[in-house]
Amino acid sequence: MNDTFNSTRAPEPVGAYPHARRVGDLLFLSGVGPRQPGTRVIPGVTLDDQGRVVAYDIEVQTRSVFENVRLILEDAGSSWDRLVDVTVYLTDMQADFAAYNRLWAEYFPENAPCRTTIGISALPTPIAIELKCVATAR
Numbered sequence: 842m843n844d845t846f847n848s849t850r851a852p853e854p855v856g857a858y859p860h861a862r863r864v865g866d867l868l869f870l871s872g873v874g875p876r877q878p879g880t881r882v883i884p885g886v887t888l889d890d891q892g893r894v895v896a897y898d899i900e901v902q903t904r905s906v907f908e909n910v911r912l913i914l915e916d917a918g919s920s921w922d923r924l925v926d927v928t929v930y931l932t933d934m935q936a937d938f939a940a941y942n943r944l945w946a947e948y949f950p951e952n953a954p955c956r957t958t959i960g961i962s963a964l965p966t967p968i969a970i971e972l973k974c975v976a977t978a979r
Contacts, residue, residue: 848916852876861917870974875905894967899937919976924954928973934960
């Protein structure tokens with residue numbers, strides 16, 4: 842079985858790709874950021890009049906990303922507790938990893954999925970974090 846899914850509750854993809862694709866018993870999520878559904882608003886980000894980031898709060902963005910992932914998983918027939926592998930992209934590893942890691946422990950107090958965290962220079966929109974996830978399907 843090979844099905845694609847787009848959540849009506851999560852932010853729209855910024856490109857030509859689905860939110861998720863089910864292949865067999867696995868569900869692969871495209872990169873998920875912290876934008877609010879139905880808007881271009883990025884929680885925890887302050888932009889100047891040129892659209893450049895002047896300040897951001899990694900904790901607010903992380904909580905928003907986690908919520909968007911949860912919505913996509915649920916709408917595709919899975920759930921937060923079925924995550925098995927997460928790739929995390931941070932635009933400022935040195936400044937943001939400790940806060941991200943603390944929130945990860947809060948959201949996964951036990952039985953956490955595997956995780957890889959990668960520091961990168963930029964993402965396609967003015968966000969500081971993006972998640973790429975794999976979960977089991979129901």
